[in-house]
Amino acid sequence: MTNPQLSGNISEPNQRSLKTLARAIAFSKGRFSLILVWCNYASLRSQILQQLQEQSTVKLRSLVLPESAKALYPMILAEVGDQPSEALMVLGLESVVALEELIASANRARDKFKSSFAFPVVLWGTDAVIRKLGRLAPDFNSWAGTPIKFSLTDQELIDWLRQKSEQVFTSNSTFTLNSSEPEAAQQELQSRGQKLEPELEASWEFILGLLHHRNQQIDTALEYYQQSLAFWQRANQLERQGRVLLRIAAAYSLQGKQHQADQKHCLQQTREHLQHSLAAFEQGQHLDLVAQHINQLGEVLRDLKEWESLQTLANKALMIHQNYGEPRQLAQDYGFLAQVALEQSRWSEAQQHAQQALELSQETSSADLQAQGLYHFLLAQSLGHLGQVQPAIDHLETARNQSQPQYYPQLYTGILEQLRLLYFEQHQYLKAFNLKLEQREIKSQYGLQAFIGAGRLQPQRQVIGTQDESPLPQQPEMIQDIVAASGRQQDVKRLIKRIGQTNYKLTVVYGQSGVGKSSILEAGLVPTLEVTPFERVRDTLPLLVRTYTNWVEDLNQQLSSRGVQPSDSTDTALCDVMRYSKKNPPKSPLERGTFIAPLSKGGWGDKDVPHNSENCCNANLTGVLAQLRQNSESNLLTVLIFDQFEEFFFTRQDQASKQAFYQFLRDCVEIPFVNVILSLREDYLHYFFEFTRTTELKIIDGDDRKILEILYYLGNFSPQDAKSVFQTLTERAKFHLEPALVDQLVQDLAGELGEIRPIELQIVGAQLQAKGITQLKEYQKHGTKTKLVERFLDEVIIDCGRENERVAQSVLYLLTDEKNTRPLKTKEDLAKDLEPESHKLDLVLEILIKSGVVLQIPGHPTAHYQLVHDYLVPFIRHKKGSDLLAELAREKEQRRQSEKKLNKILQWALFGSVIAVIAMTALWSRSSRLAKESAVAKTKATAEKLIAQSKQLQDEQPNQRPTAALLAVEAFNRLQSINQPTVEAQSNLQRSILQLPKFIHWIDDVSLYDFSPNSQYLAIGSSSGTVKVVEIETQDLVLTISHDKSVGEVIFSENGKYLATFGGDNKVNLANINSGKTTYNSN
Template identity: 35%
Template sequence: MNNSQQLEDLAWSIEASQGEFKLILAKCNYLNLQNQLIQELQKVCEIEIQILRLQASERTLYNAIQEEFNQEIAALMIVGWESLPNLSKMFSSANQVREEFRNNCPYPLVLWINNQIYQQIMESAPDLESWGITINFSLPFDELINLLKSIIDKVLNDDLNVNLQELELALQDLQKYGQDLEPEFEANCNFLKGFIAYNKKRLDTAISYYQQSWDFWQKTENLEIQGKILYNLTICNYEKLRPNPPTPFPTREGGEIINCIQQILEKFKNAQRLDLIANSLSRFGLILQDLQAWEQLKTLSQQALEIHQAENNILKIAEDYLFLATANFEQSNFQEAAKIANQGIGVIHELPLLNYYRQSLFLILAQAQEKLQQYEQAISSLELAKDIGVINNHPKLYVKILNLLQKLLFQKTEYLEAFNTKLESRSIEQQFGLRAFIGAGWLKPAKNTSFVNKENISPEIEASGRKIDVDELLARIGRTDKKIIVIHGQSGVGKSSLVNAGLIPALENKAIGFQDNLPVTIRVYNSWFTELKKELLDVLPENLKSEDLKLDTQEDFILKLVEIEKYRRTVLIFDQFEEFFFVCPDDKARTEFFQFLGKCLNHKNIGSLRVILSLRVDYLHLLLECDEISDMNIIGDGILSKNVLYKLGNLTPENAKTTIESLTKKTTFQLEPDLIKRLVEDLAGEVGSVRPIELQLVGAQLETEKITTLAAYQKIGNKQELVKRYLGEIVKDCGKKNQELAELLLYFLTDEQGTRPLKTKVELEADLKSLLERDQNEAENNLDLVLEIFVKSGLVVLLPENPCERYQLVHDYLALFIRQQQEPLSQQLEREKQQRKIGEAKLNRFLKIALAGSVAAGVALTLLTVTAWNAAKRAETQKQQADINAIQALTKSSEAMFASGERGNALIEALRVNQKVKLAPWSTLDTQEPTTAALSQAVYLQRNEKPENKALALAVNTLKGHEGWVYSVEFSPDGKKLASGSVDNTIKIWDVTTGKVLNT
């Protein structure tokens, strides 16, 4: 066997190093050769050698060894370095704790690595590397040629499951041999070099190598390989020419790409490789879609579908249906697009591998259904698409689904569901770097589209200078004299964002010393111990979860922390800790909490445990209670000492500028430098610092309105206008019918001093009732909806207190602004309220007069009845005539009131008289006509009436035909019809000119 001497040297080194730490670097560039060598080594070595295969989740080398092998072993080999996402961090950490290896790993340690990994060790762990010996294993020239030929065959046959790192090392080794190569093999090696360069996004280099390969193959008769080289060249040229950020593709260049595609398809056809035509749709479909070449896309998709159906290739069939449905939709063939999408969904199995196509087809189906005005079906299709979730590498697809769903739900007046959908969309955009600004919400950890479950420090945190704060906090956590840290700052300064999008991801991804971290975070304090148990169980590694695991008592919890201490550093994080004092108002509950913390911090077997409290600066004084508890004496100088407190302030103008540049850099939302400069100046103002919340609010509105230039910003006015519009967007989310309620609610969450009072729902209802007159049940339901939207938007915080919850604006900055903005609306409603009172007073005076008249008429009628007992018929006739005279008098009175400008009273008179006439048994068309005319005159001219008169119109008695009080009337635009709403739950449409009911 080749490499036999090197293998013997390795075996001897292992055997000679028993009982002591010995680092051996075994360099081998090829995994197959490495596996053969390991098997052979275990045969020739007299010592049993354990193998540790590293997992992508590993953070530190030392911990990985200790967790897997805590018993005595004779020797250890480590493989699997290729799977680690951040090798430099692991090697750097190992270098820092190298003495731990020497003290606690008394056995030879063999690291199987390739040349590239060895280079990283040299750069990141030079001290550790200097302790070791290196043994090189190589592949003979003939075997290297055979390896490269097998890789060439795989790549040319679209088998892209190739280890690029190994391929690159093989080509480097080939070059070291310095031997002449056959022209065909050299051309193919150039093809491989182009393949490597393309995967590294070095497009010019890739094009150059592909062109060199083409120079050889174009002289041959091999149409298949010619087509494949042109295929790769075309993709490189397309990506090089593609505008970034994406904009409509240049017409001339786009036409050249389409011509190249047609040329490639023709070569595959002449080579009788219809399968290559069909399979080319995967890449060409996306290109044709981007170039909006819908007819070509439809033709290619149909061809591919027929071929793949014959092969029964479900994955490719799904892709074919998607492109075919897309092409039809873009050509406005909505019925056909829906049909094709349904067919595609019908043949796709519910396999994770096909989820992207299922989700995409559901979206196309929903879009077609919306165009066909099948809104309920569209919502159902979108819900099915949403249930699939965010698919790896395709967050944009999920955002499209959410945005269309939000639009349809809002149209359906399901405002809360629509808003929840909008929030989810914004959150996904922020996490995956599709959106620059999040608004009033908290930042969440950034996610990598290649590893959806891998969370990183948010770009906002890094760019804003908060990375300095994260690093300082990590340093404090690593110190033995910093058992507890209290992060404090003003409202809106970014405490929760720092914790959730900065500190926690940093702790999860970076070891401190030789220990990995286990952050446990709670934000809800109603049952703080139950919540703490739940969060610990959620983050606990599988190797620390036993079947009989119980955390029923505080003692159980502390014992679990002792066990964790052997493997991880536990960091207990209590975010928004001011809420703890709201939900635990009594001393006993607070004392219990701080005694528990003290027991944890004082335990001799949990030395690395750290506690972090994050709260607003105006609640710091409440922490003084814990200084009276003996268990908390470990703090030393007290919980409010400089040794414990960590202040978080506003951003400097320079950090704010860097933040904006960084946030927009990786999105399509690009701001011109002059706009960034002006924006930072406006945000900093006279204070000279920038509030993170204000930066997010203003930035979010700029992004919503797509304002990217200084000229467009100046046209709007200033930052205040942008904040106003941002608030307006959230008010708009509450629905048109709730707009006035939402605006007033914001107003009542402020006070005359421009601060943020805490208010219960009952208090808010009373405030609103003083200005808004609505049905009580409707008002309560709408208030619940608006409050929930405000809370979820981040504008308002809900404080779960006892005996009832209270609401508060989230930031002091917004209070004064809202007060100034909503003051005019409040004053207007107050004026209308006073005008209604004036109108009601007029009505009451009228009714008193009418009542007095009715009493006098009753007395007269009684006297008449007594004196004319035997003249009943004549009396009835006289009464009828008297009623007619009275009605005529009231009618003339209504007309006189109208003529004198008292239109409100005229309307009341006319309505009451008209009702009286219709109820009279002797009523005829002749007697009804004058009163109908008076009513018509009164109501017709009410369209633009004053508020007090409109209020009177709402207060008049029941119109004939209603069985209850009329609470609302409204005129048609032409003034010829009147709509009346009654408490009898009916709405009637009246003809103003005749008084007849047209519809109910």
């Protein structure tokens, strides 16, 4: 067989073409000429280039274009630099993603090639590339003569096809193929009238399927796979049948991961083709291939939740892998068994299998962290059910660190959800909420969720089928879909156009809160910039800054991570800026009365706050500027995007820091190939005018009209835009909405304004998907837009934790007023109205801020808080927050009166008054149980569920009796809080508590008990006169108090730090729980 990749022989036609090419290069030495070379095959091209290097009298230089190349002229300019070149070979055009844009840019820069390059430029391209050059760059193409052609002879082409076919069915590791080669080979065969023999044609169809599969063109790949499979089935070639069936299964699997709504159907197709594949391997006695691929079927059965089938398969796989397998495969077998055990509530067995899987996976030489993440996840679930909460959390954290969402986003989000639930149950609400935010972002990025709620739209990501596959570079079409999903196609186009024009070096994007400024920049503009070619630009580097505490370091880090090293410049210009002289700056447009800006809401902050300017001076800002100049010299366009720019003024309030930043921006816009975009809320636009007033900008030069040109307003959606957004978002996530529902949604969201707030569209859309509402009648049944927004607020309140819900709802209400506006409040303002629960405020505020509902505005001497969106005000006030505040006020007064009486009672107790002690305990008990559920029906339902769980644990899992007791207490307390304790709850509580001595060895009997308000401790009194305090989580004894006679009462203080006991010996004890010391003892 002739191997054209290895053979040193070159066909006679190619020899003639080689001589022609060598003469053309030699003739053009010292002047510019464009030479086109037509060659469809990488192996042939390498062979010709090697011969050319040996024969040519001219020194040849090569430039291989990257896939991300956007423009030809700046790439050549950067490659050549100041070093003279005799001839340049340009390779890789067929692999460029944005090929049409690159060719069009070459046509626009046609004259620059001739004026800049005094040497021949040889463009190597496939048939498709050469044709596009003639069509899209006719002027540029006219400088070249007829393309010089290199091709394979008929026999070489057949041998090349046969070689590739053998490689693909024997060892995929040696199979390489450029994506443009198959199409070219097909066309050459057809043009020459060559017909392949059936077996070779079937192999070639399989190869075509693989290439389309690699490019994630699944439907086309499946067509080729099926055509290939039909031949191998007729020929009874069992091994090749099995291999093709494997790829068909893999194609359906990837399709299911990318389209969640079609996932079940795709999984069923994957299962069917894997079963046929394994059957073919078994029938052909290829047990090594069965061992290699059987667990792929296990993964599908797991995803289909066919647990009995999975258990049977896993046991079979274990036997096969004992002889043909590796530790990695055995680990997967035990992982399957662990999952089956979990589903069947066999917790100990699940733990054992998960541990075996984890240990085996760690024996492999190359650790599969993705698989280990799954085993940690399984082990964590089993431990959680066995009551080992902290070990479960530890394994979940490990699973999270070892898993990567691009391979299996559903698994990754499942890990996050389990971790969130455990942290929430442990009252670590902030950790739980952060995990919820991460879940939301991942689901949005991978198309698992249509709407993002109150968050920012995320740049889209593609699911990778396996760890052996690489993600495709973002295609322009994919990015266009992302931009369409934001509803901002025209805005992105306009911003791109501004960036491409030299008279728009600075752009200020402004608009109301919630219109999607951050979303359009991060998910729309940045990815579009990365694939958009610009005149004279080699490449584009967008840098996004959103936090300003260490913004210089952020820029440095981004330059480094994008492959651009910050300069080590030792220029001291920044320190000169810091020591700026206070000149009389020109008046701003506002001061001159030539510009009217919407500043009615104003800003917050104090210019005179001292700030450590040395930190800014020491930051390597001049290094950043030097790097930007270096980028400019390399024709690299750098776009600096400062999002949420108002945040800079909250963190840097001293004039020196602000002036340094202004000077930096001024320097940036004066550097060629550097653009700056500022994004800020409309009500903080005056900060920009401060910049223009105190800094001389050449791009403005005192012309107020140029200031207006810099501004770019971003508004709400029109009804038509909103419909388009609904359609685009739901299509990608396969969450289809009835057209009548979309029409009604748009009408409801538009209201009297006739416009739709993007943030409200996202919030309502997220609630629709969470509730599974796709029909108009379902929407109307659930109470339409108003109820959906209220449910969103309810979820935010619930995220704060059950014991904090009342405070969260009260905070939201306090951030409104009777005029339906959003007043600014300090933390002290809020705390004053939240007594006696003001200690919960910090947690609540942080969650409300991260949920996108409340805005923190740093200031001096203290920060202020404000609702983010005006439209939330009526919904919040509708929730009767005033009733909660009145309730808090009553409890505050009640607590004050109780404390007043308590002081008197303590004085009486010093004189031995038994009556006073009894009164004291009664008052103390009343003041320490102030929690009250707002929804009686919801409380009763929750309590009934807790009672049922408690009874089940008592009857079915004796080792969980302490947990059952806690559930019973929680149920009783909830009913007690609404003054509706039931006989069933009391009976179950008594039964649970009385059984504790059987499981906590040092408890003899239980006559009475009390739980600390934070549920950390349980105090148990006995008839023998002993009171023992238990730490609930560990069941350890932490304190013992003795009375001479039986204990009459045990009561915790409101903060849980002290325990008061009253015995039949008429003694009162007050003990410190932490120290174990008695601080008060009296008869």
